Amino acid sequence: MIDNSKEWNWFKGGILVSLLSVVTYFIFAAIADRNYPFGITAGFGYIAALFGNLFGGLSENPVIKRFSDKPDAFIEFFILIGLVIGGYTASKSSGTFASENIPAVWEKYHGKSLVKRYVFVLIGSVLLGYGAALASGCTTGNILQGWAHLSLGSIIAGIAFFAAGIITAKILYPKVGRQQ
Amino acid sequence: MTLINIIFGLSVGFLFGFILTRTGITKYPRVMGMLLLKDFKILKFMLTAVISSMILFHLLGDFGLLKVVPKNLDWGKLVGGLIFGTGMGILGYCPGTMAARIGEGKKEAIFALFGMALGILIYALTIKPVKETFLSSEINGDIFIQLGVNKWLIIIPAAIIFSAIIYFVNKNFSDNKKIF
Numbered sequence: 001m002i003d004n005s006k007e008w009n010w011f012k013g014g015i016l017v018s019l020l021s022v023v024t025y026f027i028f029a030a031i032a033d034r035n036y037p038f039g040i041t042a043g044f045g046y047i048a049a050l051f052g053n054l055f056g057g058l059s060e061n062p063v064i065k066r067f068s069d070k071p072d073a074f075i076e077f078f079i080l081i082g083l084v085i086g087g088y089t090a091s092k093s094s095g096t097f098a099s100e101n102i103p104a105v106w107e108k109y110h111g112k113s114l115v116k117r118y119v120f121v122l123i124g125s126v127l128l129g130y131g132a133a134l135a136s137g138c139t140t141g142n143i144l145q146g147w148a149h150l151s152l153g154s155i156i157a158g159i160a161f162f163a164a165g166i167i168t169a170k171i172l173y174p175k176v177g178r179q180q
Numbered sequence: 181m182t183l184i185n186i187i188f189g190l191s192v193g194f195l196f197g198f199i200l201t202r203t204g205i206t207k208y209p210r211v212m213g214m215l216l217l218k219d220f221k222i223l224k225f226m227l228t229a230v231i232s233s234m235i236l237f238h239l240l241g242d243f244g245l246l247k248v249v250p251k252n253l254d255w256g257k258l259v260g261g262l263i264f265g266t267g268m269g270i271l272g273y274c275p276g277t278m279a280a281r282i283g284e285g286k287k288e289a290i291f292a293l294f295g296m297a298l299g300i301l302i303y304a305l306t307i308k309p310v311k312e313t314f315l316s317s318e319i320n321g322d323i324f325i326q327l328g329v330n331k332w333l334i335i336i337p338a339a340i341i342f343s344a345i346i347y348f349v350n351k352n353f354s355d356n357k358k359i360f
Contacts, residue, residue, distance in 0.1 A: 004204060004355065004356050007202070007203055007204035008199075008202050008203045008204075009203075010203065010221050010222075010224040010225040010228060010355070011224075011228055012203070013199050013200075013202070013203030013205065013225045013228075013229075014224070014225045014226070014227070014228025014229040014232065015228060015229070015232055016199050017196070017199055017225075017229040017233075018228070018229045018230075018232035018233040018236065019232075020192065020195055020196060020199070021229070021233050021237075022233065022236050022237065022240070024192050025237070025246060026246070027188055029246065031184055031185060031188060032185070035246070035247050035248070035249040036249065037233075038192050038196065040275045040276045040279070041275060041300075044275060044293070044296045044297050044300055045297075045300050047293075047294075047297040047300075048297040048298070048300035048301045048304065051297065051301060052301055052304060056301070056305075058304060058305075061304045061305075061307065062304075062307060063300070063303060063304035063307050064304050067300075071185060074182075074185060074189075075185045075186075075188060075189040076189065077189065078185070078186050078188075078189025078190050078193060079189045079190075079192050079193035079196070080193060080279045081189070081190060081193060081279075082189060082190040082191065082192060082193020082194040082195075082196070082197060083193040083194075083196060083197035083200075083276060083279035083280050083283070084193075084197065084279050084280070084282045084283040085190070085193070085194050085197065085283060086193060086194040086195065086196060086197020086198040086199075086200075086201065086280060086283065087197045087198075087200070087201045087206065087279070087280030087281060087282065087283025087284045088283030088284065089194070089197075089198060089283070090197065090198040090199075090200075090201035090202045090280075090283075090284075091201050091283065091284040091285070094201075094202060096201075096284070097284055097285050098284070098285055099285040099287070100285060100286050100287065101287050101288060102288055103208035103209075103272060103286075103288075104208075105208055105209050105212065105272075105360045106208070106272070108360065109360070117288065118288065118291060120270050120271075121270075121271060121288050121291055121292050121295065122291070122295050123267075123270060124266075124267045124268075124269075124270030124271035124292070124295070125267065125271060125278075125291070125292040125293075125294075125295025125296045125298075125299065126267070126295050126296070126298055126299040126302065127263050127264065127266050127267030127270065127299065128264055128267030128268060128271060128274070128275060128292075128295075128296050128299060129267075129295065129296035129297060129298060129299020129300040129301075129302075129303070130260075130263055130264075130267075130299040130300070130302055130303050131260045131261065131262070131263030131264025131265070131266070131267055131299075132260070132264050132275060132296075132299075132300070133260070133299070133300045133303035133304075134256045134259060134260025134263065134264075134303060134310065134314065135256060135257050135259075135260030135261045135263075135264055136251060136256065136257070136260070137251070138264065138274055138275040138276065139226075139268070139274040139275070139276065140196075140274075140275070140276045142251070142257075142261075143226055143230065144226060144229050144230065144233070145233070146250075146251055147230045147234070148229070148230045148233035148234040148237055149234075149237060149248045149249075149250050149251075150234065150250065150323045150324075150331075150334060150335070150338065151250035151251040151252075151321040151322075151323070152250065152251075152252070152253040152319070152320075152321040152322070152323050152326065153250070153251035153252050153253040153254065153257045153318075153321045154250075154251050154257070154321070155323075156253060156257045156258050156261065157251075157257040157258070157260065157261040157264075158261070159261070160257070160258050160259075160260075160261025160262045160264070160265055161261050161264055161265040161268060162215075162265060163262065163265060164261070164262040164263070164264070164265025164266045164268075164269065165215045165265040165266070165268045165269040166215050166216075166217065166265075166269070167266075167269070168215070168265070168266050168268075168269025168270060169212055169215030169216050169269045170215075170216065171269075172212075172269065172270070173212065173216060173360075176216055176218070176359060176360060
């Protein structure tokens with residue numbers, strides 16, 4: 001069903017991400033005066049701040065202020081754009097680019113309805129944004145970086161990601177794996 | 181300088197997105213397969229990156245070349261982490277892979293991007309009560325200070341435990357088994 005034959009193995013991918021983190025740390029420290037490798041959440045925060053400033057009159061809100069004033073959120077916004085270009089280039093060059101509305105696995109278990117899936121996507125993505133903001137970081141900031149730093153806050157956040165994710169997945173796909 | 185920030189952000193994002201897509205970390209069945217405890221490629225990828233970064237960052241820190249600043253522990257990490265994990269289970273991807281998926285031609289990820297920004301906006305609107313409830317007290321996130329031991333006495337056992345987990349799941353679960 002999915003073609004995995006062209007994927008890099010996990011070891012290669014993992015080592016490359018780790019090297020990228022170290023290099024990024026030094027450049028971030030030099031140009032944005034912060035002691036942290038790359039994250040993703042602040043990039044979304046930058047978009048939220050754009051909307052907040054434009055329509056909500058939220059310029060005095062501390063969260064909006066943090067994401068619009070600090071240079072690292074501006075940089076992470078461009079990390080987001082870079083991720084899109086990177087995903088495009090990697091999928092095109094390896095022949096895995098595929099236009100798709102909703103995931104095929106979802107369709108198989110939950111039906112073809114776009115409305116239904118998009119309702120779930122809306123709920124899921126709002127929770128993702130709210131949770132990442134409250135936990136001050138997503139999988140990248142709290143696990144790939146935070147676990148490597150052995151930060152107590154990140155260790156707890158990462159465990160919570162998995163605990164809630166595992167329960168949610170089990171509710172959405174209760175029968176998967178039972179027959180095997 | 182703004183231009184340097186933009187180029188830096190785009191480059192980091194491009195490389196990270198390329199690695200994520202090329203390694204297959206962005207695939208919906210892989211993320212759901214991990215949360216259903218059937219496909220552990222993502223876990224192996226993450227723990228490899230964590231082990232390597234953990235050793236590199238603390239080694240470079242010992243040489244005085246960088247300073248690791250751990251994230252403090254507060255209730256937001258746990259509660260935010262659970263909210264985030266629920267969102268990740270519903271979506272089947274996290275913020276970084278969401279952006280890379282847009283580049284791969286997955287249309288719903290564009291919708292999710294705005295949903296995530298909306299989630300952060302809602303967080304900004306609720307910051308006052310949230311701050312009082314979850315972020316009013318925090319404890320230092322530095323595990324070495326908290327436990328009062330030499331950091332390598334934690335780093336080395338952590339690396340061994342993570343490696344053992346990788347070894348165990350790699351031995352018992354194939355990366356290419358059909359799950360769904």
